[in-house]
Amino acid sequence: MPIVFPASCREDDALGRHVGLMARQTPPLEAIEAFLAVAEQGGVRAAADVLALSPSATSRRIASLEAFLGTPLFDRTDQGLKLTSGGRRYYEQVEPAVRAIGRASVRVDTATTRITIATSHSVATNWLMPRAASILRDTGLYLDILPTRDPNVLRSGEAQFALWGAMEADDFFGEPIVNVQARPVTAPRLFDGRPAPQRQDLIGLPLLAPREPKGIWQRWLAQAGLSAEPGQVLEHATLALTYEAAAAGMGAALAIPMLCERQLEDGRLVACGPALSVGERYVLYRMRRRLNATPAETRWIHWLRREAALSVKKFEDIT
Numbered sequence: 001m002p003i004v005f006p007a008s009c010r011e012d013d014a015l016g017r018h019v020g021l022m023a024r025q026t027p028p029l030e031a032i033e034a035f036l037a038v039a040e041q042g043g044v045r046a047a048a049d050v051l052a053l054s055p056s057a058t059s060r061r062i063a064s065l066e067a068f069l070g071t072p073l074f075d076r077t078d079q080g081l082k083l084t085s086g087g088r089r090y091y092e093q094v095e096p097a098v099r100a101i102g103r104a105s106v107r108v109d110t111a112t113t114r115i116t117i118a119t120s121h122s123v124a125t126n127w128l129m130p131r132a133a134s135i136l137r138d139t140g141l142y143l144d145i146l147p148t149r150d151p152n153v154l155r156s157g158e159a160q161f162a163l164w165g166a167m168e169a170d171d172f173f174g175e176p177i178v179n180v181q182a183r184p185v186t187a188p189r190l191f192d193g194r195p196a197p198q199r200q201d202l203i204g205l206p207l208l209a210p211r212e213p214k215g216i217w218q219r220w221l222a223q224a225g226l227s228a229e230p231g232q233v234l235e236h237a238t239l240a241l242t243y244e245a246a247a248a249g250m251g252a253a254l255a256i257p258m259l260c261e262r263q264l265e266d267g268r269l270v271a272c273g274p275a276l277s278v279g280e281r282y283v284l285y286r287m288r289r290r291l292n293a294t295p296a297e298t299r300w301i302h303w304l305r306r307e308a309a310l311s312v313k314k315f316e317d318i319t
Contacts, residue, residue, distance in 0.1 A: 034061035118162040121147040122239035180280040182254040184273040191249035199273040206251030223276040257315040
């Protein structure tokens with residue numbers, strides 16, 4: 001004799017099948033996040049750095065999403081990955097939704113909303129503070145910035161993190177954020193009316209530099225096959241003051257990712273040479289005894305990686 005389930009059970013079973021079908025119509029969120037990262041970074045390796053994944057894991061997530069959707073999302077070219085027309089439409093549809101999910105999710109965690117970070121005055125004023133509102137909106141975190149390079153602010157607990165140039169300290173854990181490339185920039189016209197120089201015309205101009213790190217112009221010139229004349233490098237107290245002097249037409253400065261964005265975007269400074277390695281990097285430091293990050297600290301680290309990578313890409317795209 002066949003078993004006949006009550007109507008309510010049959011309805012529950014039908015509902016379950018319907019819910020299962022709905023679930024299968026939605027790809028995993030981590031695959032969509034990988035897709036957004038690759039689309040924004042222009043390549044798998046850069047996206048993997050932002051996501052804290054291996055490139056192979058990132059590629060697998062993209063492949064799984066393409067298989068789920070039944071269409072390629074990227075064209076593979078010698079220059080990297082470029083969105084297909086379908087990929088572009090998909091990006092425009094899902095990006096606002098994923099960002100909204102992220103903002104809604106971080107608001108659930110209200111135990112720790114304040115992150116204190118020590119950094120240089122130039123990083124604080126040129127890069128972090130202009131992003132303070134978006135940090136609060138996207139992560140739910142209020143950023144408290146200490147403009148200092150004193151390592152004791154980490155040791156005392158006054159700051160949870162520090163974003164500084166590379167340094168040696170056995171009690172610190174350091175995560176590289178940006179390997180610095182630098183390119184020469186000047187005002188569109190110099191103080192004497194001359195137009196912005198070409199690379200070969202840099203020798204003879206005043207070369208403007210911060211007091212720290214030392215020798216940055218000499219390293220760039222060596223990479224470019226040039227050399228500075230004695231007394232040609234004029235030092236300023238900070239990078240921010242160096243860029244302001246360059247924008248006033250007083251000479252050429254070396255722009256680096258993150259710190260010269262506003263002056264380049266508004267046209268006060270223009271590039272006059274290639275981006276070359278100068279052996280510097282920015283590192284995110286915290287105490288080794290505090291390696292187990294809270295959810296709020298994890299959100300901050302992920303935000304920093306992503307935004308720094310976007311700034312580097314913008315810098316690399318300068319012509």
